[in-house]
Amino acid sequence: MACRDLSHKFPGQVLFHRSTECGKSERKYWAYQQQVLEPACVFEPAHSDQVAHMIQASQKYRCPFAVKSGGHGAFAGASNIEGGITMSLERLDEIHISDDSSLVTIGMGNIWLDVYERLEARKLAVAGGRYPSVGVGGLSLGGGQSFFASSRGWTCDNIRSYQVVLADCQVIEANETSHPDLHWALRGGGNNFGVVTKITMETFPMMDGKMWGGLRIHSEDQFAQVLHAANNLGNMEADENVNGAQIINFMSVQGKKLAVAILTHSVPEPNPPVMSEYLSIPAIVDTTHIRSLTNMSRELGSSEGQLRNVTHVLKARGTATFALNEDIMTYAKDVCYDTLAELANVENADPNCVFQIITKPQLEASVIKGGNAFDLKVKDGPLFLLNIQVGWTNGGDSQRVQQAAQNALERTISYGRENGWDQEFQYMNYAGEFQDVIASYGKLAKDRLMATAEKYDPKGVFQKLQPGYFKLEGDPSGNRSVFSG
Ligand SMILES: Cc1cc2nc3c(=O)[nH]c(=O)nc-3n(C[C@H](O)[C@H](O)[C@H](O)COP(=O)(O)OP(=O)(O)OC[C@H]3O[C@@H](n4cnc5c(N)ncnc54)[C@H](O)[C@@H]3O)c2cc1C
Known part of the structure; x- marks a missing residue:
């Protein structure tokens, strides 16, 4: 009835087909668990008043809903909903x-x-x-x-x-x-x-509309040097480096262990001095050069596509944060490859571990700009942000893969805890559905978020009628997280 109400009011903006046939083809869901859900309808509002009408209809008919922007939420229900209204925002394209x-x-x-x-x-x-x-x-x-x-x-x-x-x-x-x-x-x-x-x-x-950056791919014998360089770059203070950034992705391609370092520098100078340690490590592939941000972003998009040339990929992910040091990164990398070995006979299993640094300059910039709900402290930085991601294609393997990803995280967190390096913070954008993200921001921040929600949404519409993703209380799967502090 809610869908019918919307389609009378906004003809041409409500789709009743299977979710997989709706919307622009290039804007489907990243995780197959999301793609296969069948909403009662997909509503594509073109204006904020139309969004308001959907929220009203949802409450009037007690019809649950989900909201989709780019559709990269990694688990079922994050931005699609079985039997409810999926509100797809692609017409809000100003x-x-x-x-x-x-x-x-x-x-x-x-x-x-x-x-x-x-x-x-x-x-x-x-x-x-x-x-x-x-x-x-x-x-x-x-x-x-x-x-x-x-x-x-x-x-x-x-x-x-x-x-x-x-x-x-x-x-x-x-x-x-x-x-x-x-x-x-x-x-x-x-x-x-x-x-x-x-x-x-x-x-x-952007100076001349350009930046420096690209991918450098390293074989296993260079992993120690890569982690050494990552640690040194990640430990730089604001007067040493605010323009350089790094992501390291540990993976396996055709049985070969590889580290893909994505290096960027926002000033378009060739071989930026802050990257000299990285650049001294021989690379199998090196695509770094001066280019536009669009071009850099497109390369990441196409590398994702090339490395994972399979469709209907199910996804699991999870995250943890630690005080930055080489030892914890080395341990996390080893756990990642243990997980890969454990999943060797799972069809198209594709575990990879993405390493990033939340630098001190980043934490300082946050404070200067007014802060955010994470409530991270500059004194705790720099931080090693771990994101474990696994893709696979056979639904029968789901439980095993998800458990393996969760175990890998748990092992790394235990090691971090034994050494006093673990941090409570779980980054929402990389978190798994078993994680209680809002609790990980700390009691002070959570209480403040709860009070804000109570003020602006006293009936809990966004907690109850929009059930997907990381709610204020508990993890999305309905279990209390084993990782919450
Ligand atoms: C290939 C890939 C690359 C990534 N790169 C990065 C990166 O560079 N940096 C980074 O920080 N993260 C990155 N991520 C993680 C990414 O930020 C999260 O997956 C994020 O949730 C994706 O947003 P989305 O809009 O695409 O997803 P969606 O699934 O559409 O949305 C995610 C959640 O946000 C909610 N939401 C979306 N829009 C609104 C809105 N307007 N109002 C209210 N709720 C809304 C949805 O309801 C859903 O619960 C990446 C993920 C992938 C898969």
Whole structure:
């Protein structure tokens, strides 16, 4: 009935087919668990008032809903829903650069590539996602790691204002002066407070519209050197490095253990000095050069596609955070390859471990920009952010794979704990459905988030009628997390 109501009111914007046939083909779900769900209908609002109407219809008919931006949520129900309304935001595709070029207003149906393409013409950028097809919505509400984190903080730290549709269907702006409590909560608090229809974000100039970066692929005999370089770069203070960024992805391709280091520098100089240690390690493949942000992002997108040339891929992921040091990174890498060996006979099993650093300069930039719901302390940095991701294709293997991913995390966390390196923080954008993310922000931050939700959503619409993803209480699977502090 809710779907019928919406389709009478907004003809042509409600689709009753299977979810897999709806929407633009390139904007399907990243995880097959999400793709196979069958909502009663998919609603594509074109304006915040239409979003408000859906929220009203959902409450009137007690019809649960999910909200989809880029569809990269990694588990069933994150942004699609069986038998309910899936609200797909792709028509909210505004991108408007302010007259003085300092701000950009972005509709939450955009993917980051759309944003970079538009900004590139003006030699501008924002601290957004690195892969082209990831949604502006999920990434920015969960925090957002970018190539520019050390100079700009998290993506959410760069959002000056959110346009939000609340549970009572009001459309409001949340920023430093209007609803500042909600502005803070949306910086990392996820989908718990309302549906965000657009954000206004700080831009910054890119010299000549370019940056330096690319992929460097290393064989197993170079792993120790790679981790040494990662640790040294990650430990640099703000006066040493705010422009360089790194991601290391440990994986196996055709039986060969490989480390794929994604290195970037936001000033377009060849072979930036802060990267000299990395660049002294021989690489099997090296694509680093001076290029645009769009071009860099596209390369990551195509490398993802090439390395995982299978469709209908089920996904599991999980995350943990530690004080940065080489020992914990080496341990995590070894656990990753143990997991790979354990899953050797699982069809198309593709475990990989993504290593990133939350640098001290990133934590400092966050504080300068007003802070966020993570409540991370500069004194605790730099931090090693671990993201374990596994793909596989046979549903019969799901339980085994998910358990293996969870065990790998648990082993690494235990080792970190024994050595006093473990941190409570779980990064929402990399977390698994067994993790209690909001509790990991600490009691103070969680209490503040709960109070904000109670104020703006006293009936708990976004807790009960939108059941998917990381809610304020407990992990999405309904279990208390074994990892919560
Ligand atoms: C290939 C790949 C690359 C990635 N790269 C990065 C990266 O560079 N940096 C990083 O930090 N993370 C990265 N991630 C993680 C990514 O940030 C999360 O998966 C994020 O949730 C994806 O957002 P989405 O909009 O695409 O997903 P969706 O599944 O559409 O959304 C995720 C959650 O956010 C909610 N949501 C989305 N939009 C709104 C809205 N407007 N209002 C209210 N709720 C909303 C959804 O309901 C859902 O619960 C990457 C993930 C993948 C798979």
